[in-house]
Amino acid sequence: MVKVTELGYMGFNVTDLNAWREFATKCVGMEIEEGDQDDRFYLRMDAHHHRFTIHQSNEDDLAYTGWRVSGREEFEAMQQQLSDAGVEYRVASEEEADERFVLGLLKLEDPSGNPTEIFYAPQVDVMKPFHPGRPMHGKFLTGDQGVGHFIIRSMDDEAAYQFYSLLGLKGSAEYKLKLPNGMMAKPTFMNCNDRQHSLAFGLGPMDKRINHLMLEYTQLDDLGIAHDTIRQQGIDVAMQLGKHSNDQAYTFYFATPSGWLLELGHGARHTLKDQEYYVGDVFGHRPEAKGYGMDIDL
Incomplete structure (x- = not known):
């Protein structure tokens, strides 16, 4: 395969x-x-x-x-x-x-x-070094792990699982979460390399095709600077700084100019050999600005 x-x-x-x-x-x-x-x-x-x-x-x-x-x-x-x-x-x-x-x-x-x-x-422009749009202590974590991960809209979670499995991704539900509407969500997280997951779905109804995109910094300081910048700009923070249970990343979520969310993070662990599931995060990730599809108490 x-x-x-x-x-x-x-x-x-x-x-x-x-x-x-x-x-x-x-x-x-x-x-x-x-x-x-x-x-x-x-x-x-x-x-x-x-x-x-x-x-x-x-x-x-x-x-x-x-x-x-x-x-x-x-x-x-x-x-x-x-x-x-x-x-x-x-x-x-x-x-x-x-x-x-x-x-x-x-x-x-x-x-x-x-x-x-x-x-x-x-096309890889090895002759053209990456120059960040603002000063950075490190870089973005990409390489063999690709650009990051995202949560996509799914009308049929089992069909989505079968489709992405056909492409070579694998995974399962990793959380059991109670949604504001009373539904119990069991979002599926799928991986295709050492990044703990590259794709997730199963958070319930979504207005847009994407709920959020996650990018990872190699240095914690860059995450902190981004957090300060977002706060100073008055941009909506949908989920406060916290640490996920599944990928162990320190992250926060905030609004893009297009109304969906960007998650910035640092320190994610690699894909686990054996699957687990969780009912909450290590700390933080409290909901703040509402209406972005992440009004979930982790």
Whole structure:
């Protein structure tokens, strides 16, 4: 079975490009790569040409996610794997692959209609060192662990599990959480490398395709500086600083200019060999600003 190796890139539709320029650089520390099209710009976290594409749009939501396979052979094997499972996909044109700065690209949708892409061979600009948008003590944790993790909208959690298992991710429910509406949520967390999870779903109804995206710093000081910056800017903090039980990361959640959440963190442990579940976090993560889908008492 061929497997994806990392969450390699993501695209976002936004209504305010300038707000995202300020937010991504000054608050988070990413670097802008302008490109040659006025309706988009790119964000760097490392030596890759980009990890995120920010598209001008009349909506604010996730546009697509890109999952990487190791190479051409795995790319071709994945096509056969999808076909054998009856999953529809399209091999993108060379021009479409060029838009993503990859050599090969598949386009498909997960069972909830979330645009999904599978690619190989991204452009890596080793001659162009990453320059953070604000001073940083360390860097972003990427490499073999990919860009981070995200929670995606799921209309059918079992169908989502089967779909992403087909791509090579694995995992299970890791929390039992009581939601404000009285429902008991058992969100599923799935991994494809040493990052404790790259994908999660099962938090109940969501207005947008994405609830939050998590990025990790290699130095605790950068997390603290980001926290101070967000507070000073008066940006809504949806969940206060705390430590997760599952990945053991120190994190906090706050609003992006598009109304979904960004989680910044440090110190996550690697994927466990044996699965566990939890009913709360180590400390913190108290809900603060409401209405972002994280009104959960961890």
